[in-house]
Amino acid sequence: MTEERNPEQKKKTVQVKLVRHKWPDEIAAEKALRRKTILLVIGAILFFGIGYACNAVTKTNGVASSSANQKLNEVYDIMLNQWYFGKDIDSLDEALLNQALKGMSGSESDPYTSYLTKEETMELSSSLQGSVMGIGVEYVYLYDSGSFYIVNVFANGPAGRAGLCSGDQIISVNEESVAGLDSDALREKIVGEKGTTVRMQVKRENKLLDFEIERGEVASSVFGEVKGSVGILTIASFAENSGELVGDYLKEFDQQGVTSLIVDLRGNGGGYVQAAVDIANHLLPEDSVVLYEEKRDGSMSENRTSGSGKQYRYDAMAVLVDGDTASASEVLTAALRHYLDAEIVGVNTFGKGTVQITKPFADGSSLKYTIAQWLTPAKEKIHGKGIAPDVEIASAEAHLFSPVALNGTYAADSVSQPAVIVQKELAFLGYAVDREDGYFSTASSEALKQYQRNIGMETDGVIDQAVMDALYSSVQLKWNAEKETLDTQMIKAMEVVNDR
Template sequence: MEENNTRKIKVEKHVWPDERQAQRNKRRKNVLMVVLCILFFLGGYLFNGATSATPMINNRDGALESESQKFNEIYEIMQTEWYFGKDQKDITEYLLDQSIFGLANYNESDPHTQYLSAEEAKSLMTSLSGSLTGIGIQYYKQNDSILVDKVYKDSPAEKGGLIQGDIITKVDGVDITGMDIDKIKEMILGEEGTKVRVEIKRGSDVKTIEMTRATISITAYGYVKDGVGILELSSFSDNTADEVAAYAKAFKEQGVKNIVLDLRNNGGGYVQTALDIAGIFMGPGKTVIYQENKKGDLTAYESNKVAETYEFDNYAILMNANTASASELLAAAFKEHLHASLVGTKSYGKGTVQQSVDFKDGSIFKFTVAQWLTPTKEKINKVGLEPDVESKLPTALTFTPSSDDKTYKVDEVGAGIKDAQIYLAFLGYDVDRQDGYFSSKTASALEQFEKDNKLAENQTIDEAILSALNSACARKWHDEKDTLDSQLLKAIEVVNK
């Protein structure tokens, strides 16, 4: 791309009243055009009025048939005779949604152009908000105890004095020992401004802490390990940059010199947030991404000016196959401007830009309008970023388990058996193979696992035992993460060189 085709623009611009009105009018026109397109599409299919203008094709028998007539007949059958139609609250709305899904959601060349129903759109916006109302902790169940795993910065929990490792024993005076974890979650969460009392055990000490629930951001979590500031980002939401700035400031106050930015399983989010985070570490005016439109014109987006910039000596970015979109672009920018090392495995490769149209019923149509490029003008879509230092976790932590619901006995072969062998190997049991053949060695390892976990010994592999193995692996990962997370250990090694 020639340099004269590149335009640099400021990301934020003051909008005058007449410009704002023009933008509103333009948005109304865009929405109207999309609505009309859908109405014309559905109108041609769902009603009989426009058959003369409808394309005609040959069916398998060679007879001419109106596509709208065919669709209309299928629609009538689905609405009146389809057995599972009885399970739909509004069969008409369901069929219309499915029609639009078929038009927008099954494009192999562009899986990111999508129609989202009102429920799906609400779920998406909730995930992008990155916040919830509670006290700001992450916890897990170990046997019958609830252990605090993370305390988020500036949360009611941090202000109240909760720390990692505390055991929660009561909530509002109710003993939660052995209680279902979802029930405990309901008790801890609540409306903003309401009080909650949590009794915790710390060593031999027992204390009760009263906190006021608040809306808190939970997309960033930071801590110091081996003198290195570790910053985990789960997504780029509305308040993520503020969270990052708070942790960066804390790292500086603790004398931290090097940073590991953990973007594993970060699927992206708001690009503006990525530009803010870039500004926190590299200052304003650095090209973070380029946007290429249909004509091939490039627009540069630069790191934003933020309240304060924090500089560190060395950086590493942790990434994996689920590091996607804005997180990939930020990783590339850190590599270009801060000489960060990319550690882990190849990233996902999502480099397209979507624009959305909101409809009155709450549904959304989002469609691709451009591609993102890295600061060196490399396209990442369907390509991804290669790590500078490759590091892999054990297979049990990264593979996608099968959906096998069969029951297997010794000397049989199946996907569920392979899953069990992978789990058993990670848990330290002696298995001779991981190819899905139920060998006698696999049976011995399974029997020992059942004994160790006080499970019924039935010499079969089924859904129940696979669930137990999966849970055991999750517990092992959580309890031994300090030594099992070889990717994080490698990243720390890289920045400390």
């Protein structure tokens, strides 16, 4: 059984640079609210969705009534032939059909069901392969400012080896400015054949830096490292080959004498549920129920471990989670706690507990829709409530902020939400702010002036777009450089496994 959360991607032949995608339905919803940050992430036939149900046009058996059919046809004919603005839309007939299908499949009661056009289906089906061709970064695009920011650089990937960092703002690719591009256009400029190079200019704090990066294969879903006798397994998504990659890392851990394990699922929005089962095969006893699926008619099915592959045992285990740990990640978290008494460290998880499958159509479009709800091995529901940690500990707040696009500037003696972010980021960087409540006091402005002076910016103490960009970069640089001492959640997880 395949299922998912946010994503929705099936295997695609063409491999591209890993980009962090947000599903079209989520993008539309967010743009309608505030045209906010659009994250480009991973997905496939997992736990995901969005939608809007239109029961008025269908009978209980799903066959449209003749009166409903007539109304639909009349509205379609009017929009196609008489609607004034229809003249400005290419392929109006296709656009109207897509809009109707999206309306029928969308519902506030189920934000994980939606119709996807051919283009959306193709775009969203490229990432859950576990490894992709490219440079190995995730980025965000701010619609309001038209800017791109790197939010993650994959360990051991081409971008990381070249020196790119999270927090870098992308300025140009191959000497061409990215201003005015959308996410698809930028991706087209960066993708290319393995072994070829791409030249990128980024802005880091207040400096422009140039990089030449050789494209290559990026293992994006799993990364492992050993610290003393503790193996740390970071699972970014549940891709097709994640189970195999986890097995490879666990074998390496075994060879290095690892006795305790930390599974880091922070920021993991899900993926193929079968990948979660495949990973569980390496850790849980044979024939263990990893999850139950409750169908519409109330019937229940089970997903069990098969015992395939070598199983590994540890003296202690901890699972790191946060508010973005969702779906298949929650499946694995619940199973590891249920069977192995793994200690859950972090904050409450997202709470994505429904199951979706994808129905492809001949024209390349698809419908992803909810077919079941999943339950933990203890038959507990997760949807809407998530998993509470055994050890609750938050991460540094400033590190979690996303890039921000401003509509204006903010001087001393003003109150604004951007001021809250600036104050918290300055405090994180070690500057003496007197408050963090959004009132941009004289003392806060003076702290900003000191920061501006230190990185060579104009020293005016005013919050503007350049300040927001520079602070975001500085915070990410500090986090990456001092993660050993700043990542309080990982530090606590290490304490948990070493004390057990």
